[in-house]
Amino acid sequence: xxxxxxxxxxxxxxxLLLLGNRDEMHARPAVxxxxxxxxxxxxxxxxxxxxxxxxxxxxxxxxxxxTNVRDPAAAPDGASRxxxxxxxxxxxxxxxxxxxxxxxxxxxxxxxxxxxxxAATAVYLGNHSEPxxxxxxxxxxxxxxxxxxxxxPKTRALTARLDAWIAAGGDxxxxxxxxxxxxxxRWPDAVLPDTGVGVELERQLSAAFIRGERYGxxxxxxxAVDHDGKGCIIERRFGADGxxxxxxxxxxx
Numbered sequence: 001x002x003x004x005x006x007x008x009x010x011x012x013x014x015x016l017l018l019l020g021n022r023d024e025m026h027a028r029p030a031v032x033x034x035x036x037x038x039x040x041x042x043x044x045x046x047x048x049x050x051x052x053x054x055x056x057x058x059x060x061x062x063x064x065x066x067t068n069v070r071d072p073a074a075a076p077d078g079a080s081r082x083x084x085x086x087x088x089x090x091x092x093x094x095x096x097x098x099x100x101x102x103x104x105x106x107x108x109x110x111x112x113x114x115x116x117x118x119a120a121t122a123v124y125l126g127n128h129s130e131p132x133x134x135x136x137x138x139x140x141x142x143x144x145x146x147x148x149x150x151x152x153p154k155t156r157a158l159t160a161r162l163d164a165w166i167a168a169g170g171d172x173x174x175x176x177x178x179x180x181x182x183x184x185x186r187w188p189d190a191v192l193p194d195t196g197v198g199v200e201l202e203r204q205l206s207a208a209f210i211r212g213e214r215y216g217x218x219x220x221x222x223x224a225v226d227h228d229g230k231g232c233i234i235e236r237r238f239g240a241d242g243x244x245x246x247x248x249x250x251x252x253x
Contacts, residue, residue, distance in 0.1 A: 002067055002145055003181075003208055005158040006115065008122045009138040011166050014231070016117050018223040019162065019177050020065060021208060022054045025215050026240050033221070033235035033248040042089045043233050043250045045219060052082020055221050058089045059252045061229030062118045069111035069128040070145035070195045070205075078110040088116055095123045099133055106131040113143055119229055124148045140166070146193065153187040154208045174222055178236065181220040184209040211242040 004020035011017060022045075024030075029048035036042045044056025055065040064085035088098050095116035102114075106127035114125045115136070122136035126147065134148070140163045141148070142155035149155075161180040170176065187206040189199060197205075210216040217238055225231040230253050237245040 002205075002210075003154060003158060004065055004067065004115070004143040005140065005155075005162045005180075006122075006136075006142075007140045007162055007166060008117070008136055010140055013171055013226055014224045015119075015227045016061075016063060016122070016223065016225040016231075017162065017166075017177075018055070018063060018065060018115075018117070019158075019181060020055060020221055021181050021210075021217045022219040022221070023205075023210050023216060024218045026212075026218065027214070030218070032237060032246065033219075033233065033250060035250070039090055042086070043252065044085070044089070045221075045235060047080075047082045050080035050082050052080055052084070052086040053089075054082060054085065054219075055223070056085055056089055057223055057225070057231070057233050057252075060119070061225040061231060061252075062089060062095070062116075063223055063225060064088045064114065064116045066115075067113045067143060067145055069113060069126070070197065071111060071128065072196045074111045074128065076110070079108050081110055081112045081114075084109065084112060084114050085116075094118045095121045096135070099123045099125045103131045103133050113145075113148065115143065115148075117225075145195070150193075152193055153191050154206055157183070158208055174224070174234065177222060178220060180208065181222075182209050183207065184211055184242070209242065213240050216240070216242060 002023040007017040044053040057063040095118045111128035142159035144155045192202045220236045232251045234249045
């Protein structure tokens with residue numbers, strides 16, 4: 001997952017709105033959003049290479065999402081980031097307690113940004129270049145492949161569109177939010193971050209929705225959890241060059 005916007009206790013109906021794009025190699029095997037056979041309380045897609053997930057929820061409304069950190073100089077070894085979300089959803093601990101324990105061994109994983117949510121708390125934990133943990137304040141926030149709330153253009157644009165949707169009275173019509181996730185326009189060179197991958201790749205990765213033959217946006221996902229812990233998760237899937245492959249919506253009550 002490489003682009004996220006969230007609204008935490010900023011909407012009259014939804015205590016959590018979480019939307020994001022997962023960008024990955026198209027050849028990496030995965031299964032669509034579903035209840036997991038070995039853990040039916042988890043609703044998430046699944047990475048078949050390492051067994052984890054990039055974004056998911058459970059039947060109580062606990063949720064999690066993870067991104068990598070764009071740093072070509074970072075060591076490639078370490079445990080798979082996808083287990084960070086899956087392990088949280090398999091357990092019963094709250095977001096605060098879980099991240100306090102995880103913070104002590106965060107260095108065991110490849111560079112990551114992790115967001116975890118429960119009924120009362122939202123927490124960010126990152127491990128690049130050292131563990132950093134903070135509780136998330138009420139409001140609209142964004143995350144990509146840099147620090148939490150880093151002002152990358154596509155992150156700021158997505159959070160602005162989520163904020164505008166809320167201000168306009170958005171409730172269950174999520175189409176404008178999926179439109180925001182589908183924006184494939186690129187940003188001018190002058191505002192691009194310099195993450196060490198070269199300007200050509202920075203341009204390609206500057207779009208919210210990345211179209212590519214081998215690498216690109218694989219899924220756009222939205223989670224909405226109300227103040228009673230009920231809600232829905234919707235996933236739209238894409239193949240090479242952004243070809244639509246299907247959509248799944250799951251609800252829990």
